[in-house]
Amino acid sequence: MPIQRLLIANRGEIAVRIIRAARELGIHTIAAHSSADKDSLAVRLADEAVEIGPAQAAKSYLNAAALLQAAADRRADAVHPGYGFLAENAAFARAVTAAGLVFVGPDADTIERMGDKAQARATAQAAGVPVVPGSDGVLRDATAAAAAAENIGFPLMIQAAAGGGGKGIRVVESASDFAAAFQAAQREGLGAFGDDGMYLERFILRARHIEVQILGDGRRAIHLYDRECSLQRRRQKVLEEAPSPALSSEVRERLCASAVALAESVGYCGAGTMEYLYDDESGAFYFIEMNTRIQVEHPVTEMITGIDLIREMLLIAGGEPLRWQQSDIRIRGAALECRINAENPADNFMPNIGTVSGLQWGGGFGVRTDSMLFEGYSVPPFYDSMLAKIIVWDEDRSSAFSRLRRALAETRIEGLHTTLPLHRALATDASVLAGDFHTGWLEQWVANWQQQQNENA
Incomplete structure (x- = not known):
């Protein structure tokens, strides 16, 4: 009904x-x-x-x-x-x-199966989807974990099996550092998720974080192409785009097909995201986890496909079959999304709250703002710091960045510090404009940018 x-x-x-x-x-x-x-x-x-x-x-x-x-x-x-x-x-x-x-959204059994990273990994392997070399199952014993680490090789990543949001993760360079890092990740995982189960994966030095948006009705699934999410700080996404500038047409086709195969293998119902690491050097991609929900960055997919993902979620949940065939879905142009947070990026991203005393969003063709702000709104200190998402679309990636710079220049949020200055700088950076970055790139860029801001203060 x-x-x-x-x-x-x-x-x-x-x-x-x-x-x-x-x-x-x-x-x-x-x-x-x-x-x-x-x-x-x-x-x-x-x-x-x-x-x-x-x-x-x-x-x-x-x-x-x-x-x-x-x-x-x-x-x-x-x-x-x-x-x-x-x-x-x-x-x-x-x-x-x-x-x-x-x-x-999907049923509880699917959430359990795909929400646990170790189970999702096993499910992906069973569906013929490539995964990063890593441990089998959940690890809780430090001795067993150390033996698994030796088999995988270093560097490797320790991750909380029930994790998300960058919690319970450690990168380990050598065997001598493993025990302490494993115990620290367990403590963090237990505190954040109530679960100290861990799993291990080979760490890819210049990896890109690529995700594939899928829709399913429990009987069949389609993909809505890929998103580039490599611009991250402390494993939190900062700026996302669709499609990824790193993928060839051939790799994109194989990557997206693997996401559909995995979704159909579990009878997925609703909107979901398959997350992958892409190795720039070898051209290989590896499934890492699934998000069994709508993503923060879903608007960039909507902008390049013209499909309202929330609407489709509601229709599918209401009993309607999937309305789209794969042949209906086309990439049109390029889209970018900036997450605007209540943080001072020049002061080590110190959280900042206050009352919005003035507000102006960038507008015009191809510009969209998803936000809960209005003038006079007092930002509460109890929740995530994200205030808004500024999303732009244009016919190609270069034009989209030009439009983004214009939209960011027009945007004004008064009464509290936000990450707007950071995004204005990112939108002019040569490496960002060239698509030449990886998941570790932004950390050093931010450190250099903060130093410049402090020197100019």
Whole structure:
């Protein structure tokens, strides 16, 4: 049955994004919010809103019982989890379904299977998708882990099996450093995810982070091409684009086909992302993990394909079959996305909160802003620092960067520090414009840029 009343179990720009897509489909929207978000843009835009707890995420956005009670009280028939919080929590997805509601995303079994990195790796191997040489299964014992590390070889990466967001990860250069790094990653993984399971992978020095957007209805799947996500700081993405400038047509075709094969092998339903490492030197690609949710950077895919991913998620969750054939999907032009955070990049990205005293977005053809900001809004200190995403499209990559520079120059956010200055500098950098970078490139660039800012201060 089509969704009639949708509870949005999230906040910020993704809640606003979901509300807008749902409204275009005639779906009644209910914004679940904490006490800190009672004056947010999502609450203002939704058809109705319900407070689910205090400011702390653990007592509101991560409180499954409160969210389910809100859905029952407001007669919702579906829940969209957005990204982050409970979006990839299998227990929450299972509880939503058990309550007789539609979970907008894959079922709990798929989330468990593909959300655990070690299980996802085994699933990929079974589907014939290449993976980075690494350990088999989850490792908890340090001695067994050290033996596995010797077989894989150094340098290697230790990663939390239940991880995400750059938590529980260590790069180890030699066997002598392994034990301490393994224990540190376990502590971090346990603190962040309640799980100290680890897995190991060969570390590729000049790797690029490429992801493939997929859509599935449980019976078949399609891809919507690739995204380049290599510009990262502390494993957090900063600037993304679609398509990747690094891939040849032949590699792109094989990469995207492998993502579809993997999605279909698990009967994937909804929007999801297959993440890969691409070795610039050898041209090889390796599956690393799947995100069983919508991604922050989904707008760049929408811009080059013309397909509204949130709309498709809602339609599929409402029982409609996948509306697209693979032959329908074409790459048109190039798109870029900048994440604008409430941080001072010149002061080591110190978090910054305040009231937005002035606001102006860049506009014009091919420019899109996804945000929860408005003049007078007080940014709460309790959540992720992302304020907005500035997305541009143009007929080719060079033109898209030109448009991005213009849009960034027009944008003004007053009352607090943001990462706008960093993005203005990145959009003029010769290596960025040439597409000549990898996952480790931005860290050194940022250090040099910060030094210049301090010298000029």
